[in-house]
Amino acid sequence: MMVEAATPRFLRPLAAPAADIGRAIAFGDDRALALDAGRTLAPWTCAYMTYGTLNAARSNAVLICHALTADQFVIGNHPVTGKPGWWPLMVGPGRPIDTERFFVVCANVVGGCMGTSGPAETDPATGAPYGLDFPLVTIRDMVRAQAMLVDALGIDRLLCVTGGSMGGMQALQWAASYPQRVVSAMPIATAARHSAQNIAFHEVGRQAIMADPDWRGGRYQSEGTQPSKGLAVARMAAHITYLSEASLQRKFGRTLQDRAEISFAFAPDFQVESYLHHQGMSFVDRFDANSYLYITRAMDYFDLAADYGGVLAEAFRRSPARFCLISFTSDWLFPTAENKRIAHALNAAAATVSFVEIETDRGHDAFLLDEPEMLAAARGFLNSVALAQGVA
């Protein structure tokens, strides 16, 4: 195992990453981002990455929407962690989302912490970090920001909008908000609304952050502290929900970490504890605590049907897109039932929908992993969409 740590390393302050954020577009006061909370953001920045080449007809663009703690670095080495991007099995040359065939765009969400405007960025009005003065954002705000980016890139229609988890929420929102701009959507391991259980888990994470004395009411940047301990606990709790009981048992069981017997103390005896500590401490090196508050809140607020009189099918009534939904049998965070609910709404809206449930014990995180059936379904779906659109 990776770590032996009686005292978790996450007590140390965050190394400020003066990292490369990839590409970025600065939107001026004349191109304000209108937010659901009733405020506007201007000026604001959208950080993003692209992979592959936009064809002459501008018809091969695939927008990838990232999940809660991911970012625009889908593939290639991450500038902060130095590790590969978060979706290398799905995206790349010869992969299902083939960067030799498609022009892949992924933007850091608004409220994020990899270069797009968010609570950790400097408020141009004050010259100080926004902190909690940053307005609350929603999934629809994230999508509105992406639409402005896509406009700026000169792309009218997206061949596919896809993503897992919160990325899937954005894909659904795209189809609802911009039906004429979405040729196909492939939401994976997601839901059209955040469940009570998921809101509850998010609240545990937020309370852990806010209970950290170094959070300082959200002003930790100005005060030179980092709520690393709170953020790490939030990550540890959340990470459990990304796995499954079966996969935890299979990976760790009751195996002890670097010892033959239990210690009769609170240092991590079990491998699973060390694993979680590692997850927590590696997370605080790359993620901002206030961003975590904002983005989890955006997911909590997501209820697509609520914007359409409570009838989910109405959200897709105007969508000519083809949909491919994918869920995983052991995902208890975004279970198959939630994905099926979307499929049924799409059927009721007479949309063209495919739905695949993948058998796996790897839980919610399966969408990031080597699941051959998922990759095959994605490849087949995207290929048939591309052929129908004449994308070579």
Place this chain on the structure above:
Amino acid sequence: MTRPLRPDLAAIAAMIEDGARVLDVGCGDGRLLEHLKEAKNVDGRGLELAQQNVNACVARGLAVVQGDADADLHEYPSQVFDVVILSQTIQATRNPRAVLGQLLRIGRRTVVSLPNFGHWRVRASLLFKGRMPRTHTLDYSWYDTPNIHLCTIADFTALARETGASIERALALDSDGRTHPMRSDAWSPNLFAEGAIFLLRLR
């Protein structure tokens, strides 16, 4: 077309009008849907239980939802499809009567094809050998068969009547896969047909 269509599927396809909106329940690997899409410009959807079959369909550009006819049909709105197809599947459902009721509700017309358990070989097998019949179309032992609700043509005809369906057309399938128009209440197809195809609508 790359592969010839199975004769019973070809007979079903012949019942479907160009450009129709079709739901194929238990669509397997999507052979029929693909044919209908290419040959008849049909707007087709599928429902299929097996993950690999669903994947095969998605890879061919078909719109197929993984699901269970017994559990999921009630989610579909009423009268949204021109034709709903249930091909060689009804005998594997847990509640054939409820499934048939759902099909008649969802589609303006319903096509059901089924193996005929009243065929003389089946009857002879039980009569002379005293063993549960195994045929080339139903090649399972009694203990591992997915076909838990087998019926005869006469049985299905009675069920259709009970669920309020009128039989618009009925075809008998012989052992060579040829189809013959039949009167569904006649005794001879129930004895000699390997299977049957019914075109139904709610009365």
